[in-house]
Amino acid sequence: MSSEQEAESIRCLVAKVGLDGHDRGAHVIARAFRDAGFEVIYSGLHKAPDEIVQAAVQEDVDVLGISILSGAHDTLVPKIMEGLEEYGAAEDTLVLAGGVIPEEDRDELEEQGVAAIFGPGTSVEETIEFVRENAPQR
Amino acid sequence: MSMDADDRALLEDLLAGKHRALARVISKIENRAPGYRDLVSELYAHTGNADVIGITGSPGAGKSTLVDKLAETYRDRGETVGVIAIDPSSPFTGGAVLGDRIRMASTVGDMDVFVRSMSARGTLGGLSTATADAVKAMDAFGKDKIIIETVGAGQNEIDIVRTADTVAVLVPPGSGDDIQTLKAGILEIADVFVVNKADRDGADRTVQELRDMVQLGDESGAAGSGGHHSQEVIDAHDDWDGEPAESEDDAGWTPPIVETVAIHGTGVDAFIDELAAHRDYLVDSGEHAEQVRTRYAEEIRTLLREDVHAMLEDELAAAGGIDALAEAVRQGETDPYSIATDVLDPVETCLETLETGSDGSGTE
Structure with a gap:
């Protein structure tokens, strides 16, 4: 019988990594994602890369949004990507970065597997649209 | 019940203690993804x-x-x-x-x-x-x-x-x-x-x-x-x-x-x-046995209810869709009870013919 009602929803982890206490942006995004109909898991502040990886794997999120305003993205993001790789989750997780990330660092982050970087001034709609279009089909 | 190769591999990974497989199985359960039922029914043995x-x-x-x-x-x-x-x-x-x-x-x-x-x-x-x-x-x-x-x-x-x-x-x-x-x-x-x-x-x-x-x-x-x-x-x-x-x-x-x-x-x-x-x-x-029995009874009922509900959704669509029917009620042309009876009627007729028709090879 093919009576299975599918009830799929886009799951996102909004993550704050490292010594960075600025979570207003993360809150705004979490709320906007919720209103867009996504299921949002918020990591809370000051998380280690390991903790983010653990949450992303256990929650089986489609999208991992990392918010960094501390300038430490060059060390933190690779650690997260490595961790995802370790659990076989890097391939089908859409990783986004947001916050203050200088232009010259962007290529390298994208090389490591970050799908998109949303800097200051990005509209919430743009981000939501990107997630809708690019969330992995599993 | 049979599973496709992917689900089989997923089940084996889960039983082998891989976290990602557990996470993925729970997602399938949540999404009610195709095949999740076979997967869950295989889980019961463990x-x-x-x-x-x-x-x-x-x-x-x-x-x-x-x-x-x-x-x-x-x-x-x-x-x-x-x-x-x-x-x-x-x-x-x-x-x-x-x-x-x-x-x-x-x-x-x-x-x-x-x-x-x-x-x-x-x-x-x-x-x-x-x-x-x-x-x-x-x-x-x-x-x-x-x-x-x-x-x-x-x-x-x-x-x-x-x-x-x-x-x-x-x-x-x-x-x-x-x-x-x-x-x-x-x-x-x-x-x-x-x-x-x-x-x-x-x-x-x-x-x-x-x-x-x-x-x-x-x-x-x-x-x-x-x-x-x-x-x-x-x-x-x-x-x-x-x-x-x-x-x-x-x-x-x-x-x-x-x-x-x-x-x-x-x-x-x-x-x-x-x-x-x-x-x-x-x-x-011995209350645990009773508790578990009650729980399984409830699970069976819920599953059946969901199945029947899904079947009825199709019937509803065939009858013109829920919106049209609701509008008809609003216009005072009919009432919810009559609609429910009408929608269910072909299903009941079908079941009756099945019961009286043959020796009941009725399971799928």
Whole structure:
């Protein structure tokens, strides 16, 4: 019988990594994602890369949004990507970065597997649209 | 039942203890992805070893913090833990912010505590089915203790938490009036009461009020823990005040009241002792078998209801769609009862012909 009602929803982890206490942006995004109909898991502040990886794997999120305003993205993001790789989750997780990330660092982050970087001034709609279009089909 | 190769591999990975596979299976369960039923039915053979604990209480009662400490203590004792944390989703957009993870910080970095956040998707008791199935997945994975955490805000949550063997209800101090209003609801399903934030003013009073309530339930023969848990809690012993019970020969379970300060970990050991005591009681009294039977009966009913519901959705579409039918009612042309009868009619006719028609090779 093919009576299975599918009830799929886009799951996102909004993550704050490292010594960075600025979570207003993360809150705004979490709320906007919720209103867009996504299921949002918020990591809370000051998380280690390991903790983010653990949450992303256990929650089986489609999208991992990392918010960094501390300038430490060059060390933190690779650690997260490595961790995802370790659990076989890097391939089908859409990783986004947001916050203050200088232009010259962007290529390298994208090389490591970050799908998109949303800097200051990005509209919430743009981000939501990107997630809708690019969330992995599993 | 047969599974495709991907699902087979997924099942094997799950049984081999791969976290990602467990996470993916739970997603399939939540999404009701094609084939999830076969997957879950395969899981059943590997279940039955975990203790399932439900924790509920009003928002801000300290559930997540207590679950965190509970998980930490179980880990210290060498047991593996699964946590299913359920938060409400928006009735308007279906979106949700699942925030319980934030408070579960004691065990981060320890993959043997598997925390999964879920939200209420879909309809018709779907979440309690999904929760029960997710518990099965964690059980088959080999978790020793599985904790279901949910806000006790309504029938839906009560159904969810009843998928647990032992239910603990958190009552924050100073909620005297709340206790009155909750009386006919969530307090009835408690196997253990926890007065959390017991260092706050009013804790003693809350404990006292709960005691009175439990006692009252005993006296009237209608147990403090109703529901499917202990139907025969008459003549129960008074072990809630910590004194040795005078008679151990009685059959019932009286919900004990534990005081905790979850944020400092105070009282967590006593809480765990009571959970274990309830578990022993269930097994010794034979109530556990009854409980499990009731639960499976409910699962079967829910599955059938969902199946029939899905079939009827097709019938509804064939009859012109729900919107058109609703509009017809609004215009005064017909009424919901007539429509229900009309929509169901072909199904009933079909079933009748099946029954009278042949020797019933009716299963799929």
